[in-house]
Amino acid sequence: MSDLRELYQEVIFDHNRHPRNFGKLVNANRHSEGFNPLCGDSLDLYLIVDNNRIIDIKFEGQGCAISTASASLMTEVLKGKTLQEAEQLFEGFHQMVTTGETPSIDLGKLSVLAGVSEFPARVKCASLSWHTLNAALHNSTQPVTTE
Amino acid sequence: MFNVAQIRGQFPILKSSVRGKPLVYLDNAATTQKPQCVIDAESNYYDVLNANVHRGVHKLSQDATDAFEKARDTIQHFIGAAHREEIIFTRGATEAINLVASSWGRANLKPGDEILLSQMEHHANIVPWQLIAEQTGAKIKVIPMDDTGTLDLTQFEALLSSKTKMLGITQVSNALGTVNPVQYMIEKAHQVGALVLVDGAQSILHQTVNVTELDCDFFVFSGHKLYGPTGIGVLYGKKALLNAMPPYQAGGDMIFKVTFEKSTFNHLPYKFEAGTPHIAGAIALGTAIEFVQSIGLKDIAHHEAELLDYAAQQARSIPQLRVIGQAKDKVSVFSFVMDGVHPHDIGTILDSEGVAIRTGHHCAMPVMDYFKIPATARASLALYNTKEDIDALFVALHRVTEMFLK
Structure with a gap:
């Protein structure tokens, strides 16, 4: 039960009900799609990257509370960050949700998703948006899947 | 009681x-859980019966073969098949559908032929047909359903024509629980000369199935959804159809004679059972069926x-x-x-x-x-x-x- 409360914190509910930066970014210069074929979750991520910095970022899609909240939190945290900072956050986040270890880098509000590491079946939900980000930043044209 | x-x-x-x-x-x-008798049947095979089947002259091999073949008889009677050699052991329902799509489909489908499936099929009764349709030029047609999850039988009948060669239909939908009127659909499909494969993966544990009364041409199910082990399943096919179909996989057990010039194939059911089968699984599936029958x-x-x-x-x-x-x-x-x-x-x-x-x-x-x-x-x-x-x-x-x- 305590694990469940760790997973579903109020912040997660809040972002699930009211996702931030939700919608299409018409003048985006980076875009990628992510799928979680087992869940049917799908995500479109739009970015405006200028001078090595994420100027704006939005997402669209459907998914569970964990995947929606994770995408919403990610867009909040990444806005204004340099690509190097985004890369470091990706690695730190990945480490946190897969191993449960506290990463060396400060993840800020992303830490509310630390509880996911106790639910291996849900790691994919939390990381879908981040894998999609990775594809967008590396200009991958293939849709990302979590499988 | x-x-x-x-x-x-x-x-x-x-x-x-x-x-x-x-x-x-x-x-x-x-998947269903397994009763102790099924777990015991599987481990008992390895404890006291383990030997390869159909090839040894020694006592243990004979006993293993007897137990394996007895399971085939149990399955035959359970689903009301006319002949024991109409029961082919596979890895599961999925492999059984692949076997039919691949073996029957490649030998019989031509460009313009139609395979009729329903909107509520499980991927295992869609994708094997798509693959064979791509290879043969046949087309897939889909029977629609309504928002209660019931098939539209008027549409079904409208879709049937002399082009229809195969109807692949699930008896019970895994996602919705709908029981389809397969008896009626088989009759209608036969009227236009189509064959019918019934996917029994979700029905076999909930209702009595008699393939002879249904008059389906193929019937498939998995052992693990019937309180039996994983990795074992069944293809039932009418004898004349199975006899006319080319082998699906090749190897030991399915041949009469092999030379590097040419091989001749074993008779049914062994023609479709290449290699050492899942002997323990087949025996334990027989036990699972006896368990269900006892209740x-x-x-x-x-x-x-x-x-x-x-x-x-x-x-x-x-x-x-x-x-x-x-x-x-x-x-x-x-x-x-x-x-x-x-x-x-x-x-x-x-x-x-x-x-x-x-x-x-x-x-x-x-x-x-x-x-x-x-x-x-x-x-x-x-x-x-x-x-x-x-x-x-x-x-x-x-x-x-x-x-x-x-």
Whole structure:
């Protein structure tokens, strides 16, 4: 039960009900799609990257509370960050949700998703948006899947 | 007399706990639990019978062969097949469909031919046909359903023509629980000269099946959904059809004579059983069938129908819950969505209460597309489930509403 409360914190509910930066970014210069074929979750991520910095970022899609909240939190945290900072956050986040270890880098509000590491079946939900980000930043044209 | 407590006592896993709560297993459409007799049959084979079949002159090989072939007889009688050699052991229903699609399809399908499938097929009864359609130039046609999850039989009949060569139809939908009128559909398909493959993966544990009365040309099911082991399943095919079909896989056991110039193939059923089969699995599947027969499918169906009704009544206590699949003739599957909560979140919260259900698309994405939902939560029943299991499900679902919809 305590694990469940760790997973579903109020912040997660809040972002699930009211996702931030939700919608299409018409003048985006980076875009990628992510799928979680087992869940049917799908995500479109739009970015405006200028001078090595994420100027704006939005997402669209459907998914569970964990995947929606994770995408919403990610867009909040990444806005204004340099690509190097985004890369470091990706690695730190990945480490946190897969191993449960506290990463060396400060993840800020992303830490509310630390509880996911106790639910291996849900790691994919939390990381879908981040894998999609990775594809967008590396200009991958293939849709990302979590499988 | 159907005694659920006595039945539960035969399933060791039902005594276990999950996350500190007693296991409430409601994921039977994915796989069923195994009674002690099935577990014993499998381990007994390795304890005292282990030898390869159909090839040794020694006593142990003979005994293993006898046990393996006895399982074939059990299956033959269970599904009412006319001949024992019409029972082919496969890895499961999926492999059985692949066998027919590949062997029969390659030999018989031509450009312009049509394969008729239903909107509610499981991927295993879609994708093998797509592959063979691509290779042969045949086309796939789809029988639509309505929003209760019932097939449109008028459309079905309109789709049938002399071009229709195969009807692939599930007897029970894994995602919706709909029972399809396969007897009627087989009759109609035969009138235009089409063959019919019935996917019995979800029906075989809930109702009596008689392939001779159905007059289906092929019937497939998996052992693990019938209280038997994983990795073993059955293809039933009419003898004349199987005889005319080329081998699917090649290797030992399926040949008469091999030279580097040419090989000749064994007779049925061995023509389709290349290599060493899952001997322990086949024997234990025979035991699983005897177990089901000892309880009786009629009583099992009655018990499960009562539970499904009970679940439908309980569902009215949650206004946000919408049942997906409300066909008049329906068994064992309680598939639903809840406004404002994704099925995966439902699944995780139920799991924390020890309640195991399936969440996702149930390998039936076209069904999800039809209802315009990404996934459902699905509780599915088996003979050992109880009203207490359904109560536990709804206690957990009320917890979901407290957390998500307060």
